[in-house]
Amino acid sequence: MEKQIVLTGIKPTGMPHIGNYLGAIKPALALSEKYESRFFIADYHSLNSIKDPAELRGYTYEIAACWLAAGLDPEKVLFYRQSDVPETFELTTMIMAFTSKGLMNRAHAYKAQLDINREKGKPDDHNVNMGLYTYPVLMAADILLFDTNLVPVGKDQVQHIEMAADIAEAVNRNYKEQLLTIPEAYVSESTKTVLGMDGRKMSKSYNNTIPLFLPEKKLKKQLNKIVTNSQEIEEPKDPDTCNVFALYKLFATKEQQDALAERYRAGGMGWGHAKAELFEVMNEVIKPMRDRYDELMVDKSYIDEVLVKGARKARVLAGEKISHMRKVMGVDG
Numbered sequence: 121m122e123k124q125i126v127l128t129g130i131k132p133t134g135m136p137h138i139g140n141y142l143g144a145i146k147p148a149l150a151l152s153e154k155y156e157s158r159f160f161i162a163d164y165h166s167l168n169s170i171k172d173p174a175e176l177r178g179y180t181y182e183i184a185a186c187w188l189a190a191g192l193d194p195e196k197v198l199f200y201r202q203s204d205v206p207e208t209f210e211l212t213t214m215i216m217a218f219t220s221k222g223l224m225n226r227a228h229a230y231k232a233q234l235d236i237n238r239e240k241g242k243p244d245d246h247n248v249n250m251g252l253y254t255y256p257v258l259m260a261a262d263i264l265l266f267d268t269n270l271v272p273v274g275k276d277q278v279q280h281i282e283m284a285a286d287i288a289e290a291v292n293r294n295y296k297e298q299l300l301t302i303p304e305a306y307v308s309e310s311t312k313t314v315l316g317m318d319g320r321k322m323s324k325s326y327n328n329t330i331p332l333f334l335p336e337k338k339l340k341k342q343l344n345k346i347v348t349n350s351q352e353i354e355e356p357k358d359p360d361t362c363n364v365f366a367l368y369k370l371f372a373t374k375e376q377q378d379a380l381a382e383r384y385r386a387g388g389m390g391w392g393h394a395k396a397e398l399f400e401v402m403n404e405v406i407k408p409m410r411d412r413y414d415e416l417m418v419d420k421s422y423i424d425e426v427l428v429k430g431a432r433k434a435r436v437l438a439g440e441k442i443s444h445m446r447k448v449m450g451v452d453g
């Protein structure tokens with residue numbers, strides 16, 4: 121089998137949450153054990169929503185520290201910041217010429233804004249900047265620039281990867297060669313949609329997240345706010361319809377899950393107990409990573425160093441790809 125290239129990016133728009141970690145970061149790191157991998161911080165994607173420079177810079181460090189604390193080894197994985205690879209933006213312009221406006225009309229982030237506007241009786245274009253509208257093209261460029269085969273993401277991003285594949289096919293068709301590799305989404309089945317505090321998909325947009333590296337006390341407090349029903353302590357409870365148990369399953373061993381499910385069904389256990397059990401298993405997994413995260417955020421020079429090196433390596437690969445593309449396209453002056 122040919123060598124597979126794995127690539128994924130995360131927008132710096134706030135500290136990653138448990139959904140980002142289980143849905144994207146962890147599966148990506150597992151793939152990086154086997155395949156050549158490229159992970160990056162999608163800071164230009166964030167610019168659509170984050171307009172305060174200090175805030176954007178801060179979030180960028182947070183995402184970098186999260187990846188490193190979660191186990192990314194920069195000697196093995198190419199790790200960089202999107203804005204450090206300007207070839208991305210050249211490729212964006214190139215593929216724009218092969219992207220139909222109709223395709224962008226169907227993109228879910230844009231459609232979600234449209235729905236909000238219609239609900240509120242605002243014009244369709246309200247709060248739609250061109251960055252949001254062309255978001256999937258920039259994302260396609262991120263992916264296609266590095267000849268990516270597999271893109272580990274949560275379920276919500278699959279549409280964007282299908283669009284990147286459509287765009288790549290349109291380019292290849294025109295030049296009658298396999299100029300761009302056709303990417304495929306890689307969605308981890310058990311964590312494709314991690315549910316949040318209220319049982320909906322965990323998302324910054326719904327304000328129902330559990331941030332990955334909350335200090336211990338705050339994590340405990342946050343878990344206590346998970347929405348449960350109003351059953352009394354003595355009543356038997358159903359683990360399969362409980363938000364606390366849904367999260368517990370993602371961190372506990374099979375034996376632990378069975379034992380807690382038993383306590384649910386037996387009655388005599390209150391929600392406070394279930395939440396305390398959740399804290400224990402979650403904190404055990406998170407604690408070593410949180411300690412490393414805190415260290416990295418105190419002295420950011422290591423992150424700076426890693427990103428400078430990553431940028432250098434990424435630009436070599438990207439430069440080769442872009443000069444080849446220019447030649448094939450006839451823009452090599």
Ligand code: ADP
Nearest residue numbers: 139140143144273274277312313314322323324
């Ligand atoms: P958010 O929806 O909180 O803004 P992002 O869009 O920044 O999250 O997502 C970053 C990565 O994490 C993407 O690959 C996305 O698919 C994944 N992801 C986000 N939320 C979840 C979730 N609740 N479950 C699984 N994966 C998720």
Ligand code: TRP
Nearest residue numbers: 127128129130131162165259262
């Ligand atoms: N759109 C992705 C998100 O919202 C982030 C992203 C940008 C990305 N470029 C990418 C993900 C390329 C995978 C590959 O989460």
